[in-house]
Amino acid sequence: MPNHGRRHSRFWPLAGRSIFWRLPALLAVTFLTLPLLAIFLKVLPQSHLWRTLQEPFVTQALRTSLITSLSSLVLTVAFGTPLAYALARRRGPGTTLFDTLLDLPMVLPPTVAGVALLMTFGRRGLLGPWLDAMGIQVVFTTTAVILAQSFVSMPLYVRSAQAGFRGVDPELERVAYTLGYSGARTFFRVTVPLAFPALLSGAVMAWARALGEFGATIMFAGNLTGRTQTMPLAIYIAMESDLTTALVLATLLIIVPFGCLFATRFFARRRSYGTYA
Amino acid sequence: MTGQGRVSTVLFGMILLMGMASPAGTTASPPSGEVVVLAAASLTDAFTDMAMGLRDAHPRLRIVYNFAGSQTLRTQLEQGAAADVFASANAEQMQRALESGLIQGSPRAFVRNTLLIIVPRANPGQVTSFEDLAKEGLKLTLAGPQVPAGRYSREVLQAAQADYGTDFAARVQRNLVSEETSVKQILVKVLFGEADVGIVYASDVSENILREVSPIPIPDAYNRLASYPIAATQAARNPTGAAAFIRFVLSPTGQAILKAHGFIPVTE
Amino acid sequence: MLDVALRKKLGDFQLDAAFAAPDGLITLFGPSGSGKSLTLQTVAGTIEPDEGHIRLDGQSIFDSSSGLNLPAQKRRVGYVPQHYALFPHLDVADNIGFGLARLPRRARQQRIAELLRNFDLEALAERRPRQLSGGQQQRVALARALAVQPDLLLLDEPFAALDAALRGALRQELAQVQKRWNISMLIVTHDLSDVFALGQRVIVYDNGRVIQQGTRDEVFFRPMSRRVAEFVQTGNILPAVVDRVDDKTMWLRWFGHLLATDAQPLAAGTPVYACIRPTQILIVRPDRFAARERQNLLSGSIVHTDMQAETYTLHLRLDNSEAAYDLEIVLPGYVYHRLALQSTPNLVVELSRQHLHVIPR
Incomplete structure (x- = not known):
């Protein structure tokens, strides 16, 4: 059977040819890329880029950022995947409410997210006495950074994964059950491979968001080199004294997520199976 | 008078023309229009009151504020922000603005600020004196060394080593759990009881905040007086208004407002 | 022998169906939304009935009175859904071998080769499902289901997605598969031609109930009610x-x-x-x-x-x-x-x- 989904790929809407569509579109692209370009143009002529990158202040921030953002990615995938699957497969009263609640951490000002986390995990927060009794300190620790990042980035992953899971026909899972597959085996052999492009791009988006997290982190985790000072915090601090260091760090924060996002898109596009019926 | 003034004169009539023609500056028309003031974040409350006080003296003058860290303000100025007055929290940023040719005339110190130790009301760290900052296991937050408040705090600790031993500053900084990006962040951490102790500007501790935190003074011998300079900008669009604003800040009324907000007037 | 008696409430819909049919081709016939597919799902084990029993060749696979509910993967019931639901990420050979994952590699390859031959799919072994015609897809789906040697094959509207010309040929093919593999099939359809061509045993559904069951000729020529008479297009x-x-x-x-x-x-x-x-x-x-x-x-x-x-x-x-x-x-x-x-x-x-x-x- 021909793949009907591709039939329109060469279709170029009539409206799209008009200058009234092309000009605003061009302006939008320029507006979105020019500021990024501006940073590059400012940074590239600097002669001591490599030395700046080797300053302990920079390497420590890099290390902290990598450790925390990867940890929050692990948490996000471990806990977000079952949630996304449940949301994709179950429809009931309250799912719409829950769906909307899930978007809140994304639209909340990060500072508010930070205060909310303080009020939950802080000494005087909801869970404070309980955590205290167990001898667990959260605020000012690397754990706090990971929690702040997970809080703002997990919804991104869950959204994408949910859409991915919705795109997997439940009939495929039913067939797998009748062929002797358990629920878990079906999930890993059928559902995950088919939703993989969405899972991957969701994970990368979430990771990139975690990497760029600033507001909630400064509010909830504070800022200490080697412990809670991530790259965005280091950039902010560096702005107060040394613009070059700040810009070099900023460039890294642009290049690395861009590379990852681009690679994912590229990969996801190559691995789409399309529909066949 | 500026070229701009002349144009307005020609265009908008006799009254201004008469004012211009007047030989004595003191009888010039009262300052009016908009004055854009870039002011250090720590001045937020005091300067908001300042604008109210100014309304009585110059009813036709409208003050527009932009509060941010002094370094940010200086950068904005460099990038061509339209502003008439720059009020910095430290001399360094003002000096750099001056060197960049952004300042009109010479800056004047208009207020001074001191540092203050604050602890949560419950005082979980049992801090009762300046010396207690070195108590082991304390959760201390300071501003980062790149932030003026953070630099002053570290100078205070250095100065205190004369009395408390050469390792005092090091012992205190061992308690550091966070180097905050601004004094406001220190306030948040102490208000929430997460930090046991923090060092902030006296001017930051308003009466509202005093309901939640207890202040502990830093002995005058070590305390640093941060001096705030103010100046009109080179690119001021309303130099008359800018001058009027600066005059008011330096006036007894203006100084009283600043004092009410925990600052030390320059006259003292 | 398939013996089914079920109750299941889904929202406003109430399924209350009972029928028994000997081995062979059994069709569940009735208008859309009459509960046929739901019955199929309960037999497959992907939906649990509220009460009742399902017995296959005398063995209970579901019985609410004793709390028995064999999971789908243990029922030995094959399932061919409406659009065949071939795994789009696997080629034809891997689709067919999907249920044989527990076999040793050698035995698995052999079995796949055998099935490819039986269903005339050898030339297509490395194709992806979206590169197959409707008829080829049906063959792959049948081979995949039969690979694990089930006791009963469930087919949900097997021809609904196909054009009329292809339907006749595929009905023939399905009937041949049934004969050759000697397997019972439970086929859900709302198409009278399917019933006429395939239904050795016909169970007529209406609004969640079985309103007649019997041989094809009984249902066609001796409908028990006006409703059945209308369903089988009695005409006069x-x-x-x-x-x-x-x-x-x-x-x-x-x-x-x-x-x-x-x-x-x-x-x-x-x-x-x-x-x-x-x-x-x-x-x-x-x-x-x-x-x-x-x-x-x-x-x-x-x-x-x-x-x-x-x-x-x-x-x-x-x-x-x-x-x-x-x-x-x-x-x-x-x-x-x-x-x-x-x-x-x-x-x-x-x-x-x-x-x-x-x-x-």
């Missing part, structure tokens, strides 16, 4: 009244006509439906009029002719009738032309007694 469902019953004949009054049918224990005055399929009405040629003893002769004129490729549908209005038409007749095109019906304004038809089926109203 004539509202009549029992006039009188002799020892061998029951006489029905239908408008001004008296129709003779086989005797039934019904009292005079009982309202009934007299049913006869459009293909069972005989056109009596004037020259053969006296060839044998005839009953239930009616005369009228053709008011409408609908020509399909092979068969023609005539609407006949009886003499003195004021209805748009009274009888629907279907006959092969060549008969129509041999009798020159296009130029025969009036004709006589016979509703032969053994074809008239009576349902009490």
Whole structure:
């Protein structure tokens, strides 16, 4: 059977040819890329880029950022995947409410997210006495950074994964059950491979968001080199004294997520199976 | 008078023309229009009151504020922000603005600020004196060394080593759990009881905040007086208004407002 | 032998179905939303009924009274969904071998090769599902389900997605697979042609209930209710009244006509439906009029002719009738032309007694 989904790929809407569509579109692209370009143009002529990158202040921030953002990615995938699957497969009263609640951490000002986390995990927060009794300190620790990042980035992953899971026909899972597959085996052999492009791009988006997290982190985790000072915090601090260091760090924060996002898109596009019926 | 003034004169009539023609500056028309003031974040409350006080003296003058860290303000100025007055929290940023040719005339110190130790009301760290900052296991937050408040705090600790031993500053900084990006962040951490102790500007501790935190003074011998300079900008669009604003800040009324907000007037 | 008795409430819909069918081809027939697919899901084990039992060859796979609910993966029931649900990320060979994951590699490869050969798919082993035609997809889906040697195969609307030309061929193929593998199949369909071609045993569904079950001929020619008669497109469902019953004949009054049918224990005055399929009405040629003893002769004129490729549908209005038409007749095109019906304004038809089926109203 021909793949009907591709039939329109060469279709170029009539409206799209008009200058009234092309000009605003061009302006939008320029507006979105020019500021990024501006940073590059400012940074590239600097002669001591490599030395700046080797300053302990920079390497420590890099290390902290990598450790925390990867940890929050692990948490996000471990806990977000079952949630996304449940949301994709179950429809009931309250799912719409829950769906909307899930978007809140994304639209909340990060500072508010930070205060909310303080009020939950802080000494005087909801869970404070309980955590205290167990001898667990959260605020000012690397754990706090990971929690702040997970809080703002997990919804991104869950959204994408949910859409991915919705795109997997439940009939495929039913067939797998009748062929002797358990629920878990079906999930890993059928559902995950088919939703993989969405899972991957969701994970990368979430990771990139975690990497760029600033507001909630400064509010909830504070800022200490080697412990809670991530790259965005280091950039902010560096702005107060040394613009070059700040810009070099900023460039890294642009290049690395861009590379990852681009690679994912590229990969996801190559691995789409399309529909066949 | 500026070229701009002349144009307005020609265009908008006799009254201004008469004012211009007047030989004595003191009888010039009262300052009016908009004055854009870039002011250090720590001045937020005091300067908001300042604008109210100014309304009585110059009813036709409208003050527009932009509060941010002094370094940010200086950068904005460099990038061509339209502003008439720059009020910095430290001399360094003002000096750099001056060197960049952004300042009109010479800056004047208009207020001074001191540092203050604050602890949560419950005082979980049992801090009762300046010396207690070195108590082991304390959760201390300071501003980062790149932030003026953070630099002053570290100078205070250095100065205190004369009395408390050469390792005092090091012992205190061992308690550091966070180097905050601004004094406001220190306030948040102490208000929430997460930090046991923090060092902030006296001017930051308003009466509202005093309901939640207890202040502990830093002995005058070590305390640093941060001096705030103010100046009109080179690119001021309303130099008359800018001058009027600066005059008011330096006036007894203006100084009283600043004092009410925990600052030390320059006259003292 | 499949023995099913179920209750399941889904929102406003209530399934309350019971049937038993011997091995072979079983079709669940009825309009969309009547509970056929839901029944299929409960047999597959992907939906749990509220109560009841499902027995397959005497073995319970679900029984609410004893709390037994065998999970789908242990039921030995194969499933071929409506659009076949082939795994799009696997090629044909891996689709077929999907259920054989536990076999050693060698044995698995051998079994896949065997199935590819059996279903004439060898040349397509490395194709992806979206590169296959509808018929090829069906073969892969069947091979995949049969690979694990189930005791029963479930098929949900197997031909719904195909065009009419392909449907006939695939019905044939399915019937052959059933015979060759000697496996029972439970087929859900709302297409009468599927039932006619495949249904050795037919279970008729309506609104969550089984309203008739039996052999294909029972359901087609002896519907138990007007509803079933409509489902199987009886065509002529004539509202009549029992006039009188002799020892061998029951006489029905239908408008001004008296129709003779086989005797039934019904009292005079009982309202009934007299049913006869459009293909069972005989056109009596004037020259053969006296060839044998005839009953239930009616005369009228053709008011409408609908020509399909092979068969023609005539609407006949009886003499003195004021209805748009009274009888629907279907006959092969060549008969129509041999009798020159296009130029025969009036004709006589016979509703032969053994074809008239009576349902009490």
